[in-house]
Amino acid sequence: MARKAIIFHGTGGSPHVAWYPWLAARLAARGYAVEVPHYPTVNVEPIAEFLPKVLAAHTFDEQTVLIGHSGGAALLLALLEHVTVDQAVLVAGYCTPPNDEDEPVLQPAYDWRAIRSHVRDLYFINSRLDPYGCDEHQGRAMFDRLGGTQIVRDDGHFGDHDQAYDEFPLVDKLVD
Template sequence: MARRAIIFHGTGAHPGVAWYPWLAARLTARGYTVEVPSYPAVNVEPIAGFLPKVLQAHTFDEQTVLVGHSGGAALLLALLEHVTVDQAILVAGYCTPPNDSDEPVLQPAYDWDAIRRNVRDVCFINSRLDPYGCDEHQGRAMFERLGGTQIVRDDGHFGDYNQVYDEFPLVDKLIS
């Protein structure tokens, strides 16, 4: 059975930007079945209505690797309350509002115990220089609740409209 990876883009993004196509190609070459779905409603539609659509659209199992960037990383927290996976990598993720913007992807609270039970390995990659507040403090808040690995860089938002980030070798290396 082939291992599966699902890469969730961030708010206002799409599957063809930043490092998503590069990572998908790397994982495909390694034998993964890779999905990079387009979700224009991520962080637009309230999570209570959006989450069931995402759960229904994908298959998740103990061999699945989830990668989420920004709003897509916040989405992973809600997903992980309901599905069991091997690994989750949250890039520029957050669990509380990182700035003054509306964040409909966030839940009012999380079942941290369920999330911890449902993922074998979790990694948080955040930047001290994140312009949106998805910074090392957000990563630390999730790490303190879930354990795993926290990596702190000085690397902006790891891809943005004004930050070219076509490759992300660190994420590729972290995926077992």
């Protein structure tokens, strides 16, 4: 079975911004089949309506690695209630509203036991300097419920409209 990686962009993002194209090329060079889907309604459409579309659009198995950034990382929590994968890397992820904005990507509650049982290796990468509140406290809240590895940096939102972040060697190194 071939290894696969799916990289989910964040709210208002696209597959062509930040470090997503760089990471996709790096993983492809290592033999991964890489998908970087475009979901313009991530964190716009309510998760109860959005999640079935994502589940239907991809295949997930024990050889799959999920990588999500911001709203895409929050999406991974909902996905992991339903699919079993090898690894998940949540970059600037969150499990509760990180600020005063509406967050339709969040579920009212999560089945933390199911999520934990559906992923072998789990990483949370958050920044103390995240301008949207997707900070180390959000990472810690997920880590406390799920275990895994929490990595805390001082790197803003790890890519944004005003933060160039064209490469992300840390994520490349974490994916095995």
